[in-house]
Amino acid sequence: MALTVQSINGSFVKEVQGVSLWSELVPSTVDELAGLWSTHGVVVFRRQALSEDEILAFGRRFGDMEAVVRQDWTAAGRPEVVRISNMRNEAGERIGGLGSNELAWHSDQSYMVNPATGAMLYMVEMPRTGGNTYWANLQLAYDALPQAMKERLDGVCAIFSYAKRQAGYKEEKPLAESIKQQTPDVVHPIVNVHPRTGAKSLYLDPSTTSGIVGMSDSEGQQLLDDLTAHATQPEFVYRHDWQIGDLIMWDNGLVLHRRDPFDTAQNRLLKRTTIRLSPERHILPRTV
Ligand SMILES: O=C(O)CCC(=O)C(=O)O
Ligand SMILES: [Fe+2]
Numbered sequence: 001m002a003l004t005v006q007s008i009n010g011s012f013v014k015e016v017q018g019v020s021l022w023s024e025l026v027p028s029t030v031d032e033l034a035g036l037w038s039t040h041g042v043v044v045f046r047r048q049a050l051s052e053d054e055i056l057a058f059g060r061r062f063g064d065m066e067a068v069v070r071q072d073w074t075a076a077g078r079p080e081v082v083r084i085s086n087m088r089n090e091a092g093e094r095i096g097g098l099g100s101n102e103l104a105w106h107s108d109q110s111y112m113v114n115p116a117t118g119a120m121l122y123m124v125e126m127p128r129t130g131g132n133t134y135w136a137n138l139q140l141a142y143d144a145l146p147q148a149m150k151e152r153l154d155g156v157c158a159i160f161s162y163a164k165r166q167a168g169y170k171e172e173k174p175l176a177e178s179i180k181q182q183t184p185d186v187v188h189p190i191v192n193v194h195p196r197t198g199a200k201s202l203y204l205d206p207s208t209t210s211g212i213v214g215m216s217d218s219e220g221q222q223l224l225d226d227l228t229a230h231a232t233q234p235e236f237v238y239r240h241d242w243q244i245g246d247l248i249m250w251d252n253g254l255v256l257h258r259r260d261p262f263d264t265a266q267n268r269l270l271k272r273t274t275i276r277l278s279p280e281r282h283i284l285p286r287t288v
Contacts, residue, residue, distance in 0.1 A: 002018055003016055003018050003019055003032060003033075013042040013043070013238040014036050015044045015046070016043060016044070019033075021048050021058045021247060022048070022050055022051075022054040022058070025058075025061060030061045037249055038251060041135070041255040042248060042255055043249050044240070044247075046243060047243075048246070050122055052081050052271065055081065055120065055247075055271060056273065058247075059273045059275050060275075062278065063118060063275045063276050064278070065276075066116045066274040067079035067080055068080070068109075069183060072097065072176070073096045073097030080274075081273060082097065082273070082274070083095055083270075084121070084272055085125075085269040086099030086101075086268055087099070087268075087269055099264070100170055100171075101262065101264060103258055103259040105256045106208060108257075109252060110160045110188065110208050110252070111161065111165060111185075115252060116252070116276045117195075117252045117253040117275075117277060118251065119251075119252055119273070119274055120272065120273045120275070121133070121248050121271070121272050122270060123242045123243065124244065125244070125267045126269075127266035127268050128263075129263065130261055131242065131260055131261075131268050132241060133239075133240050133258070133260075134240070135238050135250055135255045135256065136237045136257070137236050137238075137254065138201040138254055138256060139200070140236045141231035141233075145202075156189070157187045157188060157189050157213040158212050158220075159186075159210050159211045159212070160187070160188060160210070161185045162180075163175075164209075165207050165208040188203055190227075191203065196277075203253065204227055206225075211224075212224065
């Protein structure tokens with residue numbers, strides 16, 4: 001199958017056409033997609049029609065599915081598919097999570113010791129306006145830093161706190177004790193070396209980072225704020241105008257993402273999977 005790959009609006013994001021993700025993909029196609037994913041950070045597919053089984057089967061071609069910490073955002077029997085939604089079931093209970101309007105810049109699972117970098121979102125129901133999702137490329141942002149800043153960041157680690165992240169979600173219920181126990185604060189280097197391409201990028205998460213190791217609160221916060229402002233400049237950011245049937249995969253080690261507010265009187269539902277990418281599945285970067 002011949003894939004067509006093109007940049008969207010001149011951005012770093014690649015759109016792939018000519019592939020139905022429910023179909024049996026040959027290994028060379030999976031390798032090509034994995035290469036695009038690791039190299040460019042965000043890959044878009046449009047007009048897909050996928051069941052949850054098909055989303056899972058596609059994701060498993062790249063690695064192991066992760067049963068996420070927030071099992072309260074999944075459906076019974078589907079621990080690996082998170083529902084991102086503002087919708088409620090007939091009993092008035094929320095059917096998923098992250099449904100209450102805007103989401104600030106973040107990187108999924110940055111609060112874990114070993115974050116899974118593969119993520120996919122599939123659009124099922126959407127409001128007429130709002131709810132656009134944005135991705136910022138942290139490799140381009142790193143490359144554009146002055147040399148002196150690159151040297152300053154060498155070996156610097158940030159503290160990542162799920163408690164801080166969760167406070168931003170403004171959830172109706174307090175966080176379950178079991179989730180608190182699974183999410184103690186963790187520390188990651190602020191410069192990430194991509195495990196497959198070897199490229200350096202910033203590893204930032206303004207929704208989750210609570211400080212910098214070895215710096216005062218104010219100095220650490222200032223550095224994080226400066227780096228976030230740098231990394232989220234328009235030249236590093238892609239805005240996605242969703243259509244039903246879009247599937248987007250991104251690499252959490254390479255990009256940040258955020259979402260615009262939307263009218264929560266209208267339904268919005270996406271299905272997200274998180275993938276622990278298999279090292280052997282990833283090939284060296286290829287230029288498109
Ligand atoms: O709702 C969105 O557009 C993004 C949700 C999100 O941050 C995620 O699925 O990780
Ligand atoms: Fe997210």
